[in-house]
Amino acid sequence: MKRVTLFFLVLVSTMLCISFSTVAWAQASLLANSPNLTPNQWVGHRFVFLALPADKQSEGYEIFPEEQAEQGFAGDTSVRLPYQSFEGKIMTVSAVVSYLAGDQQYEYMVHFKDDKTGQKFLGRTMRGQLEGIVPEADLSRARQQLLGKTIYLKQRMLQGMYDPQAGESSAAVPVKLGEAAQVLDVYSGLRANEPIWLVVRVHGQKAILPIAYSWTNQPMTAWTEQAPWQTALFLENPRTTLGWSDEVWNQLDAGTVEPGMTKEQVLLSWGAPVSVDEKTYGTEQAVWNYSSKMLTFQQDVLQAVKDIALNEAAIP
Secondary structure, eight states: OHHHHHHHHHHHHHHHHHHHHHHHHHHHHHTTTOSOOOGGGOTTOEEEEOOOOGGGGGGOBSEEEGGGHHHHHTTOGGGSBOHHHHTTOEEEEEEEEEEEEETTEEEEEEEEEOTTTOOEEEEEOBTTBOTTEEEHHHHHHHHHHHTTOEEEESOSEEBOOEETTTTEEOOOEEOOTTOEEEEEEEEEEEETTEEEEEEEEETTEEEEEEEOOSSTTSOGGGOOSSOGGGGTEESSOHHHHSOOOHHHHHHHHHTOOOTTOBHHHHHHHHOSOSEEEOSTTOTTEEEEEOSSEEEEEETTEEEEEEETTTTEEEEO
């Protein structure tokens, strides 16, 4: 039954691709300047095949020649696109067909076309994301905005430089929150969640800062009003523009949180919470849950930090 379902899914997707491609291409021109695109808005946009981690290169990309897509979706890894032939290749999305994959969960069949050869390929999203690709426009915009610029970091540790031959990174580089770094290069990375790598120089060392530039090809459940790259860096020196005291910066550098801190300060110190509850406790209250702590906010200000296991205040 599963094989029959896959057959009809690929067949219907291919038929709809032929039927709707002209209309979809016309619609794509209206979205050319939009940085955040849901999968059904990808038509007409170009994607770059990412490099893959060394241990994944032999598996290739989970995208298939259109005529072999049914085999690929059924688990035949031999028809995946080979890494050596497709790494860095650019292809255009010619059509996208949505289908119901679960309880109110839609996924997408994504049709690609190689503009040089005319060959057609087919991929399938998981949770609205297609692994192994990055929007070409994101790379272009990231280079235009960040290359050669000084940025200010929102991390305490950066990834060491990556050696693609060995498949390994050099030692991680410790940094301070808000520390200045110069962007030396911008190129495609290894994973769809953070598909763009910024090569930066910080206190005399080179390091990698992975980012996602837009929400395109990111799970829809992760989307926020803030651009994803803003979780990784500031464009201006926060130690002069935010007006926070040296005491607050020392607490953030130490990775501590205390009542009285703002949500932005907590995010810098602890990163994003595992979950957020902004409904149970009224419109002015929010609860952020971390692995072992529960933080309660009144509007933008942290009121209490509790130990989830003991349900007792961790900080009086």
